[in-house]
Amino acid sequence: MGRLDGKVAIITGAGSGIGRASALLFAEEGAKVVVAELDEAAGRETVAQVSAAGGEALQVRTDIRREAQVESMVSRAASAYGKVDILYNNAAIEIRGSATQLSEDDWDATMGTNVKGCWLCCKHAIPEMKKVGGGVIINSASTLSYRVADERAAYVASKGAILQLTRSLAMDYAKDNIRANCLVIGPIDTPLLAQSMADSGDAQGVMDWLLDASLLGRLGDPAEVARVALFLCTPEASFMVGGPIVVDGGMLVH
């Protein structure tokens, strides 16, 4: 028996990295997974991997920055699987740049994806959760919600905002039995991190710094985040609401 048997989970950005690992794990645990992904081919590949492992997933190409697309993705999820129990706001982008280096488009793309996209998915999934008497929201924060890295002004600002958006969601919807929490994620071996290191112009230097800063001396695996996300979706996490849950290999200890 799976820990998510009978549950319906929307995972944004499930075509890559942590989102794909979460889609595979949630489906393995019995959830029906809605892959809400901008990159259609990547989303299709996740669905193929879930199906090959015997799970159930549906690809709904979605740009979470667009309300009409989010609205129709949530209603597709509800009509295909009958309800929405879990919303995992995983999708995000990182564009390198200090305040003076970033363009208006860079800023809007980052805040639009990382903050507005998260809000829009909540706005449209919460009414579905209320219909079934509750649900779980997981947002993706970062160690960069607390500390800063150079030339990452928009990303850092967006991840700081996720902490407060999560608290706000928790306060407004706990009475509806909807538990919103966020994951404070450290360096995880994904395409996003690889791109970030490449964009720095000193990938090896950044890698050396990360390995030094991590108390475990290694990057995390996407599945190590997915397993914590899974736990938040189970009744074992029934008293956890509004919190940042740290999954960072010890980065914030410094």
Ligand SMILES: NC(=O)c1ccc[n+]([C@@H]2O[C@H](COP(=O)([O-])OP(=O)(O)OC[C@H]3O[C@@H](n4cnc5c(N)ncnc54)[C@H](O)[C@@H]3O)[C@@H](O)[C@H]2O)c1
């Ligand atoms: N990897 C890390 O080291 C790290 C560290 C801290 C926090 N995080 C956070 O974890 C989450 C997942 O990161 P990852 O490393 O797996 O990233 P990733 O780049 O591997 O995957 C992100 C996915 O989101 C999708 N996406 C981007 N814009 C979208 C949009 N507008 N609509 C729908 N989908 C969109 C991308 O196509 C991609 O498939 C992000 O919120 C990220 O900020 C990651």
